[in-house]
Amino acid sequence: MILVDKHTKVVVQGATGKMGAAHTKRMLDYGTNIVAGVTPGKGGEKIHNVPVFDTVMEAVKTTGATCSVIFVPPYLALDAGYEALDAGISLLVLITEGIPPQDTAKLAAAVKAKGAKLIGPNCPGIITPGQSLIGILPGSIFKSGPVGMVSKSGTLTYEIALALTESGYGQSTCVGTGGDPIKGLDYQEVLSMFEHDPATEVIVMIGEIGGNAEEEAAAFIKKNVKKPVIGYIAGQTAPPGKRMGHAGAIISGGKGTAESKLEAFKANGVRVAMTPGEVAKQVAEAIKQPAKA
Amino acid sequence: MNLYEYEAKRIFEAGGIPVPPAVRITKPEELAKVHFGYPLTLKCQVMSGGRGKAGGIKFAKDLEEGKALAKDLLQLVIKGSKTESLLVEPMVSIAKELYLAVTLDRERGCPIFIASAEGGIEIESSHNVLTEPIPFPYHPYVGRNLAAKLGLKGAVMAKVADLANKLYKVFESKDLDLAEINPLVITKGDDVLALDGKIIINDDSIGRQPAFKGWMEAHLVDMSPRERRAKLTDLNLVELDGNIGILCNGAGLTMATMDMVKAFGGQPGNFLDAGGGSDQKKTLAALELVNENPAVDVILLNILGGITACDEVAGALVEFMKKYPERQMVVRLRGNNQDVAEKMLAASGLKLYPDLEEAVKEAVSRSKNATKKPALAAKA
Numbered sequence A: 001m002i003l004v005d006k007h008t009k010v011v012v013q014g015a016t017g018k019m020g021a022a023h024t025k026r027m028l029d030y031g032t033n034i035v036a037g038v039t040p041g042k043g044g045e046k047i048h049n050v051p052v053f054d055t056v057m058e059a060v061k062t063t064g065a066t067c068s069v070i071f072v073p074p075y076l077a078l079d080a081g082y083e084a085l086d087a088g089i090s091l092l093v094l095i096t097e098g099i100p101p102q103d104t105a106k107l108a109a110a111v112k113a114k115g116a117k118l119i120g121p122n123c124p125g126i127i128t129p130g131q132s133l134i135g136i137l138p139g140s141i142f143k144s145g146p147v148g149m150v151s152k153s154g155t156l157t158y159e160i161a162l163a164l165t166e167s168g169y170g171q172s173t174c175v176g177t178g179g180d181p182i183k184g185l186d187y188q189e190v191l192s193m194f195e196h197d198p199a200t201e202v203i204v205m206i207g208e209i210g211g212n213a214e215e216e217a218a219a220f221i222k223k224n225v226k227k228p229v230i231g232y233i234a235g236q237t238a239p240p241g242k243r244m245g246h247a248g249a250i251i252s253g254g255k256g257t258a259e260s261k262l263e264a265f266k267a268n269g270v271r272v273a274m275t276p277g278e279v280a281k282q283v284a285e286a287i288k289q290p291a292k293a
Numbered sequence B: 001m002n003l004y005e006y007e008a009k010r011i012f013e014a015g016g017i018p019v020p021p022a023v024r025i026t027k028p029e030e031l032a033k034v035h036f037g038y039p040l041t042l043k044c045q046v047m048s049g050g051r052g053k054a055g056g057i058k059f060a061k062d063l064e065e066g067k068a069l070a071k072d073l074l075q076l077v078i079k080g081s082k083t084e085s086l087l088v089e090p091m092v093s094i095a096k097e098l099y100l101a102v103t104l105d106r107e108r109g110c111p112i113f114i115a116s117a118e119g120g121i122e123i124e125s126s127h128n129v130l131t132e133p134i135p136f137p138y139h140p141y142v143g144r145n146l147a148a149k150l151g152l153k154g155a156v157m158a159k160v161a162d163l164a165n166k167l168y169k170v171f172e173s174k175d176l177d178l179a180e181i182n183p184l185v186i187t188k189g190d191d192v193l194a195l196d197g198k199i200i201i202n203d204d205s206i207g208r209q210p211a212f213k214g215w216m217e218a219h220l221v222d223m224s225p226r227e228r229r230a231k232l233t234d235l236n237l238v239e240l241d242g243n244i245g246i247l248c249n250g251a252g253l254t255m256a257t258m259d260m261v262k263a264f265g266g267q268p269g270n271f272l273d274a275g276g277g278s279d280q281k282k283t284l285a286a287l288e289l290v291n292e293n294p295a296v297d298v299i300l301l302n303i304l305g306g307i308t309a310c311d312e313v314a315g316a317l318v319e320f321m322k323k324y325p326e327r328q329m330v331v332r333l334r335g336n337n338q339d340v341a342e343k344m345l346a347a348s349g350l351k352l353y354p355d356l357e358e359a360v361k362e363a364v365s366r367s368k369n370a371t372k373k374p375a376l377a378a379k380a
Helices: A018-030 A056-063 A074-086 A101-114 A155-166 A187-195 A213-224 A258-267 A276-288 B005-014 B028-033 B063-074 B141-149 B154-173 B203-208 B225-232 B251-263 B280-292 B310-323 B338-346 B356-369
Strands: A010-013 A034-038 A050-053 A067-070 A091-094 A117-119 A125-128 A132-135 A144-151 A171-176 A202-208 A229-234 B023-025 B040-044 B057-060 B086-090 B094-105 B110-116 B130-133 B176-187 B192-194 B197-201 B236-239 B244-248 B268-273 B298-305 B328-335
Touching: A010 A018, A010 A056, A010 A074, A018 A034, A018 A132, A034 A056, A050 A056, A056 A074, A067 A074, A067 A132, A074 A091, A074 A101, A074 B203, A101 A117, A101 B094, A101 B110, A144 A155, A144 A187, A155 A171, A155 A202, A155 A276, A155 B251, A155 B298, A155 B328, A171 A187, A187 A202, A187 A213, A202 A213, A202 A276, A202 B251, A213 A229, A213 A258, A229 A258, A229 A276, A229 B251, A276 B356, B005 B086, B005 B154, B005 B197, B023 B028, B028 B063, B040 B063, B057 B063, B063 B086, B094 B154, B110 B141, B110 B154, B130 B141, B141 B154, B154 B176, B154 B192, B197 B203, B225 B236, B225 B280, B244 B251, B244 B280, B244 B356, B251 B268, B251 B298, B251 B356, B268 B280, B280 B298, B280 B310, B298 B310, B298 B356, B310 B328, B310 B338, B328 B338, B328 B356
Parallel strands: A010 A034, A010 A067, A034 A050, A067 A091, A091 A117, A144 A171, A144 A202, A202 A229, B244 B268, B244 B298, B298 B328
Antiparallel strands: A125 A132, A125 A171, B023 B086, B040 B057, B040 B086, B094 B110, B094 B176, B110 B130, B176 B192, B176 B197, B236 B268
């Protein structure tokens, strides 16, 4: 497993909002070690039996939380992120969609300067099945096992995790890095953690059209990753020039095509799956034959 | 949101960036009110690029010629984009043309300056382009470094540095995705001037930019009417040529479903990502949008509930099927609150497909058997 386990103490920023409250409940039900909620002005209250604090600083001081999952509205996210960093939080999981990208760029720079880590924004979060679910992922479709997953997409991650689970292959940790063009953790950082994680035997990397992160990750894999990696790219039939849902998912000026990414996968020893269902088949083969194809 | 040149220049001007004097006209007669003196430049206000090459910029030597040119230019359609108005400016004596822009670099994860000593060019095909990462917090030395790297000296160097600093301030304070000046002109009198400008406002930031409130509708000009409506209701719709209407939650899943439809021999009629956390009302609006496309024979709904709750989707489905009982539907619904959703849908007789591949195959097969008939009307 990487980044989070059952001991990870989590504070929820925006815990008393509609989304925050609903997912605090889900995370608690899953067994996540939620130690605090934060909503300015609601300090002293409780949400699903979890103490609520006015500030992250107080929450960290009282509970020793090291991870914050952030559900605040988009224009408050930068402030919430800075607050978490300043309070000493080392892992920020930013679920919020629609954050101005210049805010994200500022937060990502601050996170880097502090040596902390940011997952997201516009992401489903992270799960180490059976131990900790931090974010909005549906816990029931994941189970513990040898597959490490990293993905830009939320629901597509669920799709592929479901197929893996139903085929008998559980997951070590699944990280949804988010669909925005500017973000925190990238593929390389997560791939590197999976490479060094004893619980991970096979890595699944889910990409989509737009940008060149997949191409860079493929080159990184060739040099630095010995474990088998299965790659899938969404948007193989997307028309150019159209934003396909995610702010980052657009083929512009002939760049960011699925072909380019799949070519980079093939050229760098990443095993390519053409459909979500094929990912599970490729994982089965990779577990039988872990040597790089 | 893309802005027209005249709007971009007003924003630049308000940010202290020098622009030529200009008058915007929508009728040829309005040219009589322009008192800059001839010759004048007449420029079509369109969203598409390549305006100059397409004949969208003309020079008039007197009022008579100006009116005749304006009449033609106002009717010009450039790459499918209609001319909204004309921008009329005096001709400028140009000593040198530069290129200057600020945008976000997704690879570096920070804003960057893009600059070139060869302006007026197609920046993507030029080899003499500088990209300079912009640090947080911003300091004016960044603009000076940039101007120096462009090989500028003396008063012009200082003026371009100052302009670059102002351009970044505009970019940051207005939440832009792109602030571009091309060409940035150095006149024969050593003044700097933004001769043409392009601004893209970040869509997610419009809510905190009161100056742009209500602008979206007038600026969605390169979309179909349904795509516009989707955009204004915060749904992501891209219309395609086929007859399978695809509706999912989440961009990646929608793309993957679209790819699978194609891989199994079907033709997607649209891509519709209802986004995360759509409730019953929004899901119903999404269903209506797909349903309204007359080319669609089958709707393929694929929902994996995380932040979206399956019961909200089921509520929308129940309502939709009451309204359009004849509509061919293939539905897959899994994830959070799936059990509640299944109970809600049990009475409807709607078959749920737990497996994505089976759902896609079913939708493709139904799309091939569909007999062409007029768009389904709502039940009276």
